Amino acid sequence: MADQTGTIAGQSLIDALRTGGERPFDDARAMPPGVYTSPEFLAREQRDIFAHEWQCVGRASVLAAPGDYLSAQIGDQPIVVVRDEQMQLSAMSNVCLHRMSVLLEGRGNVRRIVCPYHAWNYSLDGKLKGAPMMDQQAGFCKERYQLPAIRCEQWQGWIYVTLDNDAPPIGTQLAGLTELIAPYGMTGYIETFYEEHVWDTNWKILAENFMESYHLPMLHRATVGPHSKLEEMECPPGHPAFNYHWITKEATLPIGNAHPDNTRLEGHWRKTTALLAIYPTHLVTLTPGYFWYLVLQPRGVDRVHIRFGGGLSPEFIADEEANAHMVTLKALLDEVNAEDRRGVEAVFRGVHAPLAKPGHLSPLERPNYDFARYLAAKLAQP
Known part of the structure; x- marks a missing residue:
């Protein structure tokens, strides 16, 4: 009976997720609290998503x-x-x-x-x-x-x-993304640091945190927030296997813009950052000069294992000042991650509250809407 009750509870959350995904984006709301706290929902994710996706x-x-x-x-x-x-x-x-x-x-x-x-x-x-x-x-x-x-x-x-x-080849599933980011030449970027961490939150809360930059001015007010202008962000509709958004601005670090020797990028591409969420758990910030990424793995509903790494474009790898730039970047990313950790762990505590209720999404949270629709589409009937 317990297993049947859990199945019913998990299906109820999936039904609620589908109902939310049927709303037009201008009336979209955050996902129900139970999708972050329910072991039955995670079991369905493991069965229908993690056992099948790239x-x-x-x-x-x-x-x-x-x-x-x-x-x-x-x-x-x-x-x-x-x-x-x-x-x-x-x-x-x-x-x-x-x-x-x-x-x-x-x-x-x-x-x-x-x-x-x-x-x-x-x-x-x-x-x-x-x-x-x-x-x-x-x-x-x-x-x-x-x-x-x-x-x-x-x-x-x-x-x-x-x-x-x-499963269809990964290149087939991400063909649209390949075209979108082709000017960067991401294949040639070289990893220069790598770490692993475990945070006390649900994997989806961290994924959603990456997918939207609406939180930058407030949560990151001591680091990148003052340099983050919401009007500079573009959040196009997502695709079945990924979503993305753009920030075009003058970078606060030299490696955020294209290196003078970079002949691949022209015009606005030389100062545009792409934030990529490749379902289910691969998150990449791609700039003209560097990249950093998170790869997530749930460890129960209340913890997430994080692979955290990053590096430089080929031109900055060859630059004699690259190491100094990378040290500065890594120090900044560590501070930003500490802020994000406080934020996503606070959200995880909040979704357990009896009075917790999902509110309307902002125009800059379009990727979160698309992510919820992805989850609803992938989670099959019992």
Whole structure:
């Protein structure tokens, strides 16, 4: 009965989300509080979204040499992405085929994938190469062991993975975005910093916080707020796989505008920042000189794991002042993140309030409206 009650509760929230998405944008409201607090709703997200959608795990440029790897997780499935001896990227299950220990953690470089539990070890293509003392077990055949492959594709220098063998290619889903941001040449941007964090909030609250710049003048009044003019922001309607908005302005940091050696960008593009929300969890701020990003993974309804990284365009990578500019940028981003953390954790406390009620969205929250419609479309009937 408890499972049935949870299913009904989750479906009720999905129905409310769909009803909200049917409103015209000029009468749109924020999502119901329960979509952030309900374990049943998160279970539906895991089943209908995270088990099927393409999810970003990082930049291809950080896997530069044979044996370079990064680990990640899709739902309950640990994965590892490896650069093999032929310099190809592949993704596979990050779980040993013996007693099912997780194999690799974090990022690094290995000659072989060695299980930390019993030292079963695999080549970079996932084939079992060694298993101590197992030759004494008559039923054991090493050649029958291969770490299961996981679909892995690249787009604009990003690595995406999915557990769904029938999902359309990521490049197909993001073809419209490829065209929109083509002048930047994002594929050539190089990551220069990377961190991981866990915040006490629901993953969607943080995603929505990124998607709108309406909060900049207030929440970030001690950092970027004074330089953020709401009239400079454009929020076009979103697409099925992503939404975006633009800010065109003179940057407060030199790397925010195009480098003098940048011949790809012309006119207003040389000082336009694109804020990209690629569903479900990949968030990118792309400027003419640098980028930074968040990749989110829910850890229950009340915590979110964050991959936080960024770097520079090729022209600034080659500039002798690039390191100094990057140090300044990183210090600013750390302050901005601290402000965002206070904001999104406060919202998460607020959505639990008995009197919490979603209000009308502003014209600058069009991406949030589109995100809610995406969620409603992806969450299937029970």
